[in-house]
Amino acid sequence: GQxxxxxxxxxxxxxxxxxxxxxxxxxxxxxxxxYQQHAGEAPTFLSYNVLDGLEEKGRFSSFLSRSKGxxxxxxxxxxxxxxxxxxxxxxxxxxxxxxxxxxxxIIKP
Amino acid sequence: xxxVSQHPSxxxxxxxTSVKIECRSLDFQATTMFWYRQFPKQSxxxxxxxxxxSKATYEQGVEKDKFLINHASLTLSTLTVTSAHPxxxxxxxxxxxxxxxxxxxxxxxxxxRLSIL
Numbered sequence: 001g002q003x004x005x006x007x008x009x010x011x012x013x014x015x016x017x018x019x020x021x022x023x024x025x026x027x028x029x030x031x032x033x034x035y036q037q038h039a040g041e042a043p044t045f046l047s048y049n050v051l052d053g054l055e056e057k058g059r060f061s062s063f064l065s066r067s068k069g070x071x072x073x074x075x076x077x078x079x080x081x082x083x084x085x086x087x088x089x090x091x092x093x094x095x096x097x098x099x100x101x102x103x104x105x106i107i108k109p
Numbered sequence: 110x111x112x113v114s115q116h117p118s119x120x121x122x123x124x125x126t127s128v129k130i131e132c133r134s135l136d137f138q139a140t141t142m143f144w145y146r147q148f149p150k151q152s153x154x155x156x157x158x159x160x161x162x163s164k165a166t167y168e169q170g171v172e173k174d175k176f177l178i179n180h181a182s183l184t185l186s187t188l189t190v191t192s193a194h195p196x197x198x199x200x201x202x203x204x205x206x207x208x209x210x211x212x213x214x215x216x217x218x219x220x221x222r223l224s225i226l
Contacts, residue, residue: 030212031212033215041219042202042217042218042220043153043202048214050212087153097143099152100152101151101152
């Protein structure tokens with residue numbers, strides 16, 4: 001079966017760095033996405049990785065290793081507004097988007 | 110760019126009412142749109158894939174006669190929840206991909222919070 005694993009919840013301190021991991025087992029691979037979802041709101045697109053390596057976008061970076069079926073989202077200089085759920089999603093060989101359950105990130109002052 | 114507009118944002122209605130939700134791509138054409146449902150503290154669940162000019166593809170367990178989807182143009186898809194009941198109360202979210210490319214991010218509307226009394 002197809003599966004995406006990410007931690008249920010993480011806590012970090014304002015100003016610090018946090019890394020949210022995502023591992024996947026899917027039938028084929030056509031890209032990995034990270035989305036941010038604040039409580040009661042729809043997801044917003046953060047990043048897209050299709051090749052191995054690190055993609056940096058401001059305070060957020062996303063890493064992919066296809067051979068390991070692994071990705072992480074790195075958030076630097078954490079702000080209170082970064083408190084949200086972070087969703088990992090993978091497009092499989094049939095171009096179906098498989099969603100992880102999300103990681104709830106709690107930022108403390 | 111890639112803005113998706115969803116309307117209405119909130120609906121409260123009596124049991125048995127049919128509710129129509131619109132999803133529009135404002136600055137791009139979307140051959141394919143997606144309809145999701147999300148219950149509190151749960152992950153997104155894909156309900157159906159809406160294809161312009163053809164029938165929608167429903168996920169297993171989703172009743173196509175209850176959740177009617179129409180994708181009449183490249184910028185508009187609608188979801189109608191027919192004869193809604195309290196158990197249909199949920200957060201409904203649409204998304205769309207730019208153009209006809211199967212890869213690339215989905216861009217989400219703001220969602221519709223449906224409450225059936």
